[in-house]
Amino acid sequence: MDDETRWFFPRGDLAHDDWQTVVDGELDGWQHTGLRVGELVDGAELRLAPRQVERMVVPLTGDVVVEWSDARGGSGTVELAGRASVFEGPADVVYLGVGTEARLTGSGRVAVAEAPADQVLDVQVLRAADIPVEIRGAGRSTRQVHNFGTPAGLHAQKLIVCEVVTPAENWSSYPPHKHDESVPGTESRLEEIYYFESAVSRGLDAPGQADPFGMFATYGSPTGQIQVDQLVRTGDVALVPFGYHGPAVAAPGYDLYYLNVMAGPDPERAWLITDDPAHGWVRSQWESQDPDPRLPYLPSAAPKGPRP
Template sequence: MGMLHVRGPYPLGYARIAEPGLTPLRHLRIGTVRLSPGSEIRLTFPDWETVLVLLRGKGDLEWPEGSVKVDRPDVFRELATALYLPSGMSVRLKAEEETEWAAIHALGDPDLPPRLITPGTLHPRVVGGEGFRRQIVEILGPDFPARHLLVGETLTFGGNWSSYPPHKHDEERPGEEAALEEVYLYKIHPPSGFALQWIYSSHHNIDHLFVIRSDDIVIIPCGYHPVVAPPGYTLYYLWAMAGERRALEVSVDPAHRWLLEHYQLSSPR
C-alpha cells in the first residue's frame, strides 16, 4: 500500500513529506515550512490550492492581496492562523523567531479567492462522551470555497480516544459517506509523550497500529482510524482531507454504532 507513517521532525525550509507516489495518496499532499529566526521564504504552487497553517512561531505573512503579522506560541494555547491560496498564487513567509507551518495541497482552481483565517473567526467545540472527549476546530469546512481540501485541528485530552466511535470515509455514498483520503500531523504535550493510532479495514485488508510521537505524520487512505492519548498527555492533530466531493460524511464501524445512541451523539465527529 505504500508508506503510511512518517517520523518527524522535518528539515528547515519547505519540506515535501507525503504525496502521491511514495504513499497511497491520490489527491492530497502535505509538507512543512520551518524557518529559523530572521529567515524568509517565498513559495508558489502552480497547480495546487494550498492551506498554510501556523503551528508555532512569530513573523510576517504576505500574499498579493494582503499581509499580516502572525503569532502562535504553540497549538495547545492558541487557535490557528491560516491562509488559503488558490493555485498559482505566491506567498512570502518571514520569521522573527523559530517558526513552523503546515502546508497542505490538492489540485486547485486559480479563480478562487485567497482567504485569511484568524483565531477570532474559528469556532472550537468539545464533542464526544466519557473517555473520548476532544475539541474540534474546522479551519476549512465544507462551506469554505475550495476545490478539494477540508482542514481542521483536534485536541484530544489525556486519557481520551479521538476519531471515536471508529469511523471511516472511503466510499462514495452521497448523503451517508464521502470518499476522502486523510492525513494527520501530530503534536504532543509534553513532547516526551506518545499516542497510539489504529487504522483497520476488513474490506481493504489493512490492520496497522502505530506508536505516535510529536511531529509524526500518518496517512489514512481508507479504513477506520481511532487514536488514543494516554493519561497525562494532550494530543493535537492537524487533519486534512481531500476527495472529489467536499462533504464531512462518515460511517461508523457497525460493531460500535451502538455508542452513538448510548451517548446521544448526532455524529461520530
C-alpha cells in the same frame, strides 16, 4: 513494504529541501492531498511555488507573514497571529488559491495543507477570534475541534482541513470510521493525512526525560486491507488512503494534537463518514455523559502578534 512503513512516517522521514515534512503525489499511491511542515527560525523563509493546488497556511507555533501573488495578478501580505503551541487554541489561517505563489517568514513552525484543484478562488483570511471552537463527544471521548477549513467555514474546491486537541487519557477519532466509498448523502471518498504533536498535559509538572506520545490505528474495510498500530509523537505523520481509522488516544500525562487534511475524487466537497458498525453504538453513550471540563483549551496568556 508493509503497511507500517508505507502509511506511517516518523518525524524526519518525509524531510525534503527546506521542509521537515512533505507529503505529495510523489508518494506511491497518494494523489488527492498534500502537507508541508517547516520551521521559520533565525530569519529563514519558506517558499511556495505556484502549482495546481489550493493551500491553507496554518501557524503551529509563532507568528507567520505570508506574502502572496495569485494567478489573477493580485498580490498582498497577510500577517497571521499564531500561538505559543497547538494546545493554545486556534491561530489565524489563510487560504491560497490555485496558482498562488507565496513567501513565508516569521517565527516558529508552520504547516501548509494542500489539495490538487483547478478552480482559481480568492485568498481568504480567517482570524482566530472568528474560528468556532467545537467541543465534540463527551466523557473520555471529549475532544476540541477547530473547523477552520471544513465545508461549513471555508470556500474551497477540494481541500478540507481541521485540527483536533485531545486531552490526556481521552480518545478521539472515535468511534472508528471510514470515508472510502461514494454513497450519496452517506459517505464520501477522502484521503486523509494526520500530522501529530504531543506535549505534557496542561498544568502538569513533568521531569525533563518525559516523552509525550499518543496512539493511533487504521484497519481494513470492504475497500481494502490495511493495518497501522503506532505510538505517535510530535512530527509523526499517518496517511489514511482507505479503511477504518481511529482511535487516536492521548496517553495519561500527555495531550495529543493532530492536523487533518482531507480531499478526494468525488465532485462534491463533503466530509461524510460511516462508523465501524461494531463500535458506532458508543455515540449513544455520550447523551448521558458530560463533556470533559478541562476543555476548551484556549490561550493561557494574552495572544501576541498582529491583530485583525
